[in-house]
Amino acid sequence: MTATPETDTPPARGKRPKQGEPVIDRALSLLAVFSDRRRALTLSELARYAEMPAPTALRLIARLVAWGALERLDDGRYVVGVRLWEVASLSPRGHGVREIALPYLEDLFEVTRHHVLLAVRDNEQAVLIERLSAKDATEVAYRVGGRAPLRSTAIGLVLLAGADQQFQETILKRPPEIEPGVSEMPEGQLRRTLSDVRRTGIAMIRRSLPSRTVSVASPIFDAQGAVVASLSIVVPDGSTPPNVLGPAVRAAARAVSRNLGFQAQASADVRTHSQG
Amino acid sequence: MTATPETDTPPARGKRPKQGEPVIDRALSLLAVFSDRRRALTLSELARYAEMPAPTALRLIARLVAWGALERLDDGRYVVGVRLWEVASLSPRGHGVREIALPYLEDLFEVTRHHVLLAVRDNEQAVLIERLSAKDATEVAYRVGGRAPLRSTAIGLVLLAGADQQFQETILKRPPEIEPGVSEMPEGQLRRTLSDVRRTGIAMIRRSLPSRTVSVASPIFDAQGAVVASLSIVVPDGSTPPNVLGPAVRAAARAVSRNLGFQAQASADVRTHSQG
DNA sequence: CAGGGTGCTTTCAATGGTTGGAATAGTATT
DNA sequence: AATACTATTCCAACCATTGAAAGCACCCTG
Numbered sequence: 001m002t003a004t005p006e007t008d009t010p011p012a013r014g015k016r017p018k019q020g021e022p023v024i025d026r027a028l029s030l031l032a033v034f035s036d037r038r039r040a041l042t043l044s045e046l047a048r049y050a051e052m053p054a055p056t057a058l059r060l061i062a063r064l065v066a067w068g069a070l071e072r073l074d075d076g077r078y079v080v081g082v083r084l085w086e087v088a089s090l091s092p093r094g095h096g097v098r099e100i101a102l103p104y105l106e107d108l109f110e111v112t113r114h115h116v117l118l119a120v121r122d123n124e125q126a127v128l129i130e131r132l133s134a135k136d137a138t139e140v141a142y143r144v145g146g147r148a149p150l151r152s153t154a155i156g157l158v159l160l161a162g163a164d165q166q167f168q169e170t171i172l173k174r175p176p177e178i179e180p181g182v183s184e185m186p187e188g189q190l191r192r193t194l195s196d197v198r199r200t201g202i203a204m205i206r207r208s209l210p211s212r213t214v215s216v217a218s219p220i221f222d223a224q225g226a227v228v229a230s231l232s233i234v235v236p237d238g239s240t241p242p243n244v245l246g247p248a249v250r251a252a253a254r255a256v257s258r259n260l261g262f263q264a265q266a267s268a269d270v271r272t273h274s275q276g
Numbered sequence: 277m278t279a280t281p282e283t284d285t286p287p288a289r290g291k292r293p294k295q296g297e298p299v300i301d302r303a304l305s306l307l308a309v310f311s312d313r314r315r316a317l318t319l320s321e322l323a324r325y326a327e328m329p330a331p332t333a334l335r336l337i338a339r340l341v342a343w344g345a346l347e348r349l350d351d352g353r354y355v356v357g358v359r360l361w362e363v364a365s366l367s368p369r370g371h372g373v374r375e376i377a378l379p380y381l382e383d384l385f386e387v388t389r390h391h392v393l394l395a396v397r398d399n400e401q402a403v404l405i406e407r408l409s410a411k412d413a414t415e416v417a418y419r420v421g422g423r424a425p426l427r428s429t430a431i432g433l434v435l436l437a438g439a440d441q442q443f444q445e446t447i448l449k450r451p452p453e454i455e456p457g458v459s460e461m462p463e464g465q466l467r468r469t470l471s472d473v474r475r476t477g478i479a480m481i482r483r484s485l486p487s488r489t490v491s492v493a494s495p496i497f498d499a500q501g502a503v504v505a506s507l508s509i510v511v512p513d514g515s516t517p518p519n520v521l522g523p524a525v526r527a528a529a530r531a532v533s534r535n536l537g538f539q540a541q542a543s544a545d546v547r548t549h550s551q552g
Numbered sequence: 553c554a555g556g557g558t559g560c561t562t563t564c565a566a567t568g569g570t571t572g573g574a575a576t577a578g579t580a581t582t
Numbered sequence: 583a584a585t586a587c588t589a590t591t592c593c594a595a596c597c598a599t600t601g602a603a604a605g606c607a608c609c610c611t612g
Contacts, residue, residue: 022569023299023599024339034366044559053601058561063300067308068398071369080363082398085370085405087356089421090310093347094361099420103411106382122344122358129361135379144375145365298598299570320588329572334590
């Protein structure tokens with residue numbers, strides 16, 4: 001029998017607390033410490049948040065710095081390096097769609113002059129790939145590289161509606177998150193909404209916080225007909241009639257899809273695909 | 277039939293060829309394999325290019341995939357993942373300047389309607405952080421995430437002119453790279469040019485390849501007065517009088533600098549600073 | 553100017569994660 | 583069916599990895 005008595009909590013009463021974790025995981029956990037609020041960190045902060053001894057952290061960080069994944073500031077703190085940005089720019093679902101979509105985002109931006117967003121789905125959230133905003137636009141909700149919920153944003157609803165059936169069910173079963181400013185939908189209504197999004201190619205959501213805004217989003221398809229990204233605009237509530245926004249966003253999204261090799265069906269009923 | 281690979285790798289005389297390299301370095305070298313031309317790779321390709329046995333590569337890749345640094349496509353190939361993009365978006369010299377500069381880049385883009393570029397220096401090259409291009413613009417020379425030389429591009433000259441003295445000397449001593457389409461400057465002229473760039477805040481270069489274009493660039497300063505980025509436009513030669521382009525670019529660059537906390541001196545002579 | 557605190561760096565012996573050849577399974581090509 | 587290539591699993595030797603301890607460096611405060 002494969003008796004592994006190690007099953008209970010591994011408090012590692014011995015001498016080596018967290019030993020046993022693969023080196024790469026540790027190195028990556030150091031990268032994961034960085035966030036919107038933590039862009040420059042000292043060695044001890046990194047060691048503390050990544051839960052490892054300072055000497056260990058130092059050794060790993062030294063390698064990351066040597067490669068360029070991290071950079072060291074004059075004051076000794078560490079920040080994410082340009083080299084990592086460089087590699088990340090090769091991410092198909094990151095810069096890939098972005099590169100193709102950007103000109104169309106700009107066209108759309110010219111029309112509305114507020115916010116234009118581009119996002120892809122990563123697991124149970126939407127990751128913002130691009131955001132164009134006027135300098136005097138309404139308050140910003142999300143930043144590029146940040147994450148947004150799937151169920152309570154227009155851009156997220158589009159991604160959810162385009163996800164594979166099994167994933168959708170998983171999300172639908174989950175209890176609604178309570179979020180201020182948006183009215184969370186019960187399961188039944190959410191199902192109907194997703195169906196509408198698939199049929200019309202448009203999702204729309206009103207927010208009251210941080211300011212009264214209307215968001216309209218539309219899916220971007222790849223050559224296989226899978227929803228790979230979501231395009232959205234956010235404007236102050238009442239600034240533009242919604243029946244104008246919808247077609248504009250959908251047209252832009254279609255233009256991007258066409259550029260990705262998507263052949264629009266004669267009629268509707270676009271198949272959904274699994275992802276990753 | 278090919279015989280035993282005895283004649284192949286000369287140094288690997290022992291049993292363990294490349295053993296001894298830190299794990300992180302190996303993992304990072306896997307990431308480094310990806311490039312503009314290689315965005316989706318199989319396991320064996322990754323192993324080959326990173327020069328490591330397939331089992332080793334597989335093990336490392338598995339960790340990277342688990343974290344999200346890489347993603348696996350349906351056909352088994354690997355691509356750079358969104359998670360890496362997410363972390364990279366926290367890079368101050370990457371997305372950092374970009375975020376602040378973007379609105380001004382857009383303003384400038386509206387005027388010229390061709391290419392607007394934003395770059396930072398990484399070692400001996402310029403790394404393109406952002407590029408706005410019209411759909412019908414002239415041929416593109418560089419892509420976001422790509423690298424450009426310091427001496428033969430306007431955007432690079434600005435970064436070189438703003439680098440610390442010691443670094444500049446290193447570069448100046450280097451023999452001129454031969455590049456088609458631009459006339460490489462001898463050391464003396466290059467020195468004079470850099471001095472001019474510092475004084476006027478403008479660099480200009482004409483290219484004949486891949487098409488006849490004029491590039492104009494201007495430095496972006498941080499609160500400490502160091503050159504942290506370079507802003508540039510690229511237009512077809514003859515489309516716009518250069519004496520119009522210069523002030524426009526410089527004005528946009530200054531606006532960004534101001535947003536970074538830079539206090540413009542009354543007179544000229546901005547001090548240069550060392551970097552990382 | 554001691555004195556205590558915090559954070560960074562180096563050292564070093566024990567050790568367990570790491571390693572890659574070999575074998576196996578899977579897939580495309582001839 | 584044979585061939586060639588790629589992907590994956592296995593495992594025992596081994597060396598990179600580990601982190602406590604100690605040494606530095608640099609604040610503060612009394």
